[in-house]
Amino acid sequence: MAFAGAKIIQPSLPLIHTTTRSPDNTLLSDPSFLSSPFLGSTRTLRLTQSISPAQRRSASPVVAVSDVFKEKKLKSNTNLLLTKEEGLQVYEDMILGRAFEDMCAQMYYRGKMFGFVHLYNGQEAVSSGFIKLLKKEDSVVSTYRDHVHALSKGVPARAVMSELFGKKTGCCRGQGGSMHMFSAEHNVLGGFAFIGEGIPVATGAAFASKYRREVLKEADCDHVTLAFFGDGTCNNGQFFECLNMAALWKLPIIFVVENNLWAIGMSHLRSTSDPEIWKKGPAFGMPGVHVDGMDVLKVREVAKEAIGRARRGEGPTLVECETYRFRGHSLADPDELRDPAEKARYAARDPITALKKYLIESKLANEAELKAIEKKIDEVVEDAVEFADESPAPSRSQLLENVFADPRGFGIGPDGSYRCEDPKFTQGTAQV
Amino acid sequence: MWGIIKQKLGARGLSAPVFGDCMHRLRPMASAIRRYSSATKQMTVRDALNSALDEEMAADSDVFLMGEEVGEYQGAYKISKGLLDKYGSERVVDTPITEAGFTGIGVGAAYHGLKPVVEFMTFNFAMQAIDQIINSAAKTNYMSAGKINVPIVFRGPNGPAAGVGAQHSQCYGAWYGSVPGLKVLVPYSSEDARGLLKAAIRDPDPVVFLENEMLYGESFPVSTEALDSSFSLPIGKAKIEREGKDVTITAFSKMVGYALKAAEILEKEGINAEVINLRSIRPLDRATINASVRKTNRLVTVEEGFPQHGVGAEICATVVEDSFNYLDTPVERIAGADVPTPYAANLERLAFPQIEDVVRAAKRTCCRSVPMAANV
Numbered sequence: 001m002a003f004a005g006a007k008i009i010q011p012s013l014p015l016i017h018t019t020t021r022s023p024d025n026t027l028l029s030d031p032s033f034l035s036s037p038f039l040g041s042t043r044t045l046r047l048t049q050s051i052s053p054a055q056r057r058s059a060s061p062v063v064a065v066s067d068v069f070k071e072k073k074l075k076s077n078t079n080l081l082l083t084k085e086e087g088l089q090v091y092e093d094m095i096l097g098r099a100f101e102d103m104c105a106q107m108y109y110r111g112k113m114f115g116f117v118h119l120y121n122g123q124e125a126v127s128s129g130f131i132k133l134l135k136k137e138d139s140v141v142s143t144y145r146d147h148v149h150a151l152s153k154g155v156p157a158r159a160v161m162s163e164l165f166g167k168k169t170g171c172c173r174g175q176g177g178s179m180h181m182f183s184a185e186h187n188v189l190g191g192f193a194f195i196g197e198g199i200p201v202a203t204g205a206a207f208a209s210k211y212r213r214e215v216l217k218e219a220d221c222d223h224v225t226l227a228f229f230g231d232g233t234c235n236n237g238q239f240f241e242c243l244n245m246a247a248l249w250k251l252p253i254i255f256v257v258e259n260n261l262w263a264i265g266m267s268h269l270r271s272t273s274d275p276e277i278w279k280k281g282p283a284f285g286m287p288g289v290h291v292d293g294m295d296v297l298k299v300r301e302v303a304k305e306a307i308g309r310a311r312r313g314e315g316p317t318l319v320e321c322e323t324y325r326f327r328g329h330s331l332a333d334p335d336e337l338r339d340p341a342e343k344a345r346y347a348a349r350d351p352i353t354a355l356k357k358y359l360i361e362s363k364l365a366n367e368a369e370l371k372a373i374e375k376k377i378d379e380v381v382e383d384a385v386e387f388a389d390e391s392p393a394p395s396r397s398q399l400l401e402n403v404f405a406d407p408r409g410f411g412i413g414p415d416g417s418y419r420c421e422d423p424k425f426t427q428g429t430a431q432v
Numbered sequence: 433m434w435g436i437i438k439q440k441l442g443a444r445g446l447s448a449p450v451f452g453d454c455m456h457r458l459r460p461m462a463s464a465i466r467r468y469s470s471a472t473k474q475m476t477v478r479d480a481l482n483s484a485l486d487e488e489m490a491a492d493s494d495v496f497l498m499g500e501e502v503g504e505y506q507g508a509y510k511i512s513k514g515l516l517d518k519y520g521s522e523r524v525v526d527t528p529i530t531e532a533g534f535t536g537i538g539v540g541a542a543y544h545g546l547k548p549v550v551e552f553m554t555f556n557f558a559m560q561a562i563d564q565i566i567n568s569a570a571k572t573n574y575m576s577a578g579k580i581n582v583p584i585v586f587r588g589p590n591g592p593a594a595g596v597g598a599q600h601s602q603c604y605g606a607w608y609g610s611v612p613g614l615k616v617l618v619p620y621s622s623e624d625a626r627g628l629l630k631a632a633i634r635d636p637d638p639v640v641f642l643e644n645e646m647l648y649g650e651s652f653p654v655s656t657e658a659l660d661s662s663f664s665l666p667i668g669k670a671k672i673e674r675e676g677k678d679v680t681i682t683a684f685s686k687m688v689g690y691a692l693k694a695a696e697i698l699e700k701e702g703i704n705a706e707v708i709n710l711r712s713i714r715p716l717d718r719a720t721i722n723a724s725v726r727k728t729n730r731l732v733t734v735e736e737g738f739p740q741h742g743v744g745a746e747i748c749a750t751v752v753e754d755s756f757n758y759l760d761t762p763v764e765r766i767a768g769a770d771v772p773t774p775y776a777a778n779l780e781r782l783a784f785p786q787i788e789d790v791v792r793a794a795k796r797t798c799c800r801s802v803p804m805a806a807n808v
Contacts, residue, residue, distance in 0.1 A: 141540075173577035182576035189543050189580070190572065194563055200536020201568050207537050208544035215522050216493055241533025248528070402574045403612050405581030405636035 097148035120148040122326035125351035129299030141202035144179035146191030161384035167391035196238035202227030206253035232263025252310035281318030293321030480622035498525035499551030535561035552588035570613030590642035598772035603737035609713040616713040620688040622652040627665030670717035676706035679730040694790035729760040730797040739767035764793035
């Protein structure tokens, strides 16, 4: 049942099988793979045609995995169940993500927010599918496309919108901005604007969980960390460095690749020697899973398994969610390189529409209930905008605050003397 | 001596700046100055760092050390010798050669309240992790509006070494010194090393701790107080290593030793130099520097880093801003040559300040005649 609807590979499996495999059985000639969502990109065919026999052979280890997967699929129950409450919760979260981002676009064009604003439309199944399964103590590390991750993790829409407006009531008092959402309370450890920058930080958060459990003997510390990043990041060194260390030290982390096929204007297939990112998991000794990121039920199932694995101390998982962004890279991106046919194909697979259909068809919810949720979210987003608009701008004095945790900076205590002269400082009990 | 940059800040001809509250700003913080004069024992900088790490790890189990070769190898420079046996591989973490990765892991662990000490085999390698140091560590407290602080120490040898060529031989003091959110410490003696490292580990903010490979094996007298496990030094406070009245020489790390030797030579020629050990590049102890310049009316800055936008440049700026009218002669700035570090021993020597350069510069400020050749 585990990982149904997804390809899975356990690290030790493939190499045993593949030495005897003929090149004819390569992954790309595997009919089940040809029907995979990768073909959603119009560029795939070109890649398939140009692949050399050598490359085909190098792809063969993965075929064994397809077999494993197919077996699993046959045995698994395709009826992906979730309770009514879960269904409605996920639906509400996805609607919130979508409505919030649509509102951001409006507000950006009205000049209410500024700089780079990267919207999440189309990828909601990933955020909701994963984050809604977390506990409050679990951490989320995001990228510059971070509004919706913060919302899914429970940061109020008011606080996120206000941050985007650059107001004092924002979750970072206007000191973070669109690309840098932090919430210590909700364990949102930041949006990181550099490609790959957040992955080591997330790995460090996972390291801290393990350290707490094993060194500080906090037996109940089973917190996991989700690191979200895109396909473009998977060609960056920090990604590989951290896959290695996370697997080496069995850290409780899930590397969630939101493969939306495009890194700004660079097609994933044009930038990546082997476009199947999930295969890099087994290369480092961790499971690699490929899942349809437009299907929240499939994402959720994969997420459940991976989060459970991490929580049980069994180590990291790499999950590649194949998804699509319905808007340009940022609101400043004219988005001229993506084929309209490709966009249309993914638009037809809108994850929210799909969930709605599922909920209604499986009688988990009726139209009226879903309408009520949509209406409620519209109000939440309207309220967030009103709140942000009416909130005060940061005060002038705020400019120089928070550079250091040390309130006066530079090791000087509240009474004006050096903190190190306070005996409590050396005992580690001084007020910081 | 073309390798030495001699920068004169021509004060003449500029309109006098408004002094405003500069006396107020310069109110001496004498109460904060402690003297540890009862030196009884010799200790190498290596042992000072090792003992400081050991004591802080013993005192606080949130403190852990990570980096390349810190564990089984006992440290590339043996700074972490014995710590693996004492604290185990969970707290003395050998990492793969993967600077950006392990630095970021340290930063992420610090977000969750642990106190990592990240060792770089040399600070040159930290260039591969500078994104994690500046973007992920230094800026987070601010970006999170003070909700997520990053109590981490980045430490390792910095500055020119011997015969290792351009990529392994440069000073990063000015680089990190220009970043808000970082504290940058530069120990010279064993007492500095112990007191500053302990302060850095206990500090709630990210600290870049720049050691010097050439000093690791050097022994210094240490006071009984400095050997106490509660000992620590204030971050942001310079130390007057040698009092004098004729010229102020500022220096940090290895250059403090050079400045002290230069002061001895100058003494014989009747020039009484005051030597300031900066101890901290950021925050820079402007008060101590300016108070000294107001006393001696002359300034020589010494550093091994590149001259442009260097630590000396910043010190010149603060003195021109705050003590302009006290200067009797133009400031002398001695820095490394404005070239990548050469390999050949003779060129390498030319590329970095030597004791005689400090002596010559000090004499120039005191208007003693110096052979013209020295200016070439």
